[in-house]
Amino acid sequence: MVSDGNLVKQGLAKDIGVSNFSVKKLKEIIAAGSTKPVVNQVESHPYLQQSSLVEFCRDNKICVTAYAPLGSGDRPDSLTKLDEPTLLDHPTIKRIATKHQTTEAQVLIGWQLNRGLTVIPKSSNPDRQALNLASSALKLSENDMADIAAMDRHYRYLHGEFWMMEGSPYTLENVWDE
Numbered sequence: 136m137v138s139d140g141n142l143v144k145q146g147l148a149k150d151i152g153v154s155n156f157s158v159k160k161l162k163e164i165i166a167a168g169s170t171k172p173v174v175n176q177v178e179s180h181p182y183l184q185q186s187s188l189v190e191f192c193r194d195n196k197i198c199v200t201a202y203a204p205l206g207s208g209d210r211p212d213s214l215t216k217l218d219e220p221t222l223l224d225h226p227t228i229k230r231i232a233t234k235h236q237t238t239e240a241q242v243l244i245g246w247q248l249n250r251g252l253t254v255i256p257k258s259s260n261p262d263r264q265a266l267n268l269a270s271s272a273l274k275l276s277e278n279d280m281a282d283i284a285a286m287d288r289h290y291r292y293l294h295g296e297f298w299m300m301e302g303s304p305y306t307l308e309n310v311w312d313e
């Protein structure tokens with residue numbers, strides 16, 4: 136068994152990516168002298184902007200990829216809370232979409248690109264896939280960015296309870312380190 140860092144050293148992998156790593160976990164692997172990941176895939180959208188993690192990753196040249204950028208609306212019922220806020224219907228997102236004559240999803244995707252993240256919206260619909268791809272053309276103003284920044288409420292759609300099965304080392308505290 137070899138560690139992921141050894142796979143890079145042996146030329147078997149070009150780079151290492153991680154997912155759901157906090158600043159604490161990234162610091163730990165960097166301090167341990169492991170191969171530094173080039174990407175960290177985490178949940179991010181206007182309700183969970185992850186600004187300090189994004190800043191840490193920027194300073195350490197780690198690309199951040201935003202998952203669940205549209206609010207992950209097709210999760211199974213067992214992973215959905217009845218009172219969770221919707222993103223696509225938020226008045227700020229709707230207003231910015233109307234102003235730019237685009238869709239709410241394109242605002243949510245374009246916002247991530249405008250702040251320098253990569254973003255992976257999921258769609259099984261070819262028309263929506265094409266619309267989502269076209270989000271890269273959206274240029275948001277400083278005011279638009281500030282209005283969306285004001286939506287942060289540290290809200291996770293994916294709380295991570297599904298990793299906390301019997302025998303798992305994860306708890307709600309140590310999975311997010313917060």
Ligand SMILES: NC(=O)c1ccc[n+]([C@@H]2O[C@H](COP(=O)([O-])OP(=O)(O)OC[C@H]3O[C@@H](n4cnc5c(N)ncnc54)[C@H](OP(=O)(O)O)[C@@H]3O)[C@@H](O)[C@H]2O)c1
Pocket residue numbers: 154155176177201202203204205206207208209223238240241255256257258259260263264266267293
């Ligand atoms: N690393 C991790 O731990 C982790 C965790 C969760 C998710 N992910 C990955 O992140 C990616 C995206 O996350 P996600 O699927 O949870 O959430 P998401 O992309 O935020 O939301 C997907 C939902 O949005 C709908 N949608 C897509 N484009 C739309 C549009 N233009 N207008 C309106 N609705 C639209 C989709 O429906 P339709 O398909 O019908 O268009 C689907 O119901 C996936 O590839 C997933 O595997 C990674």
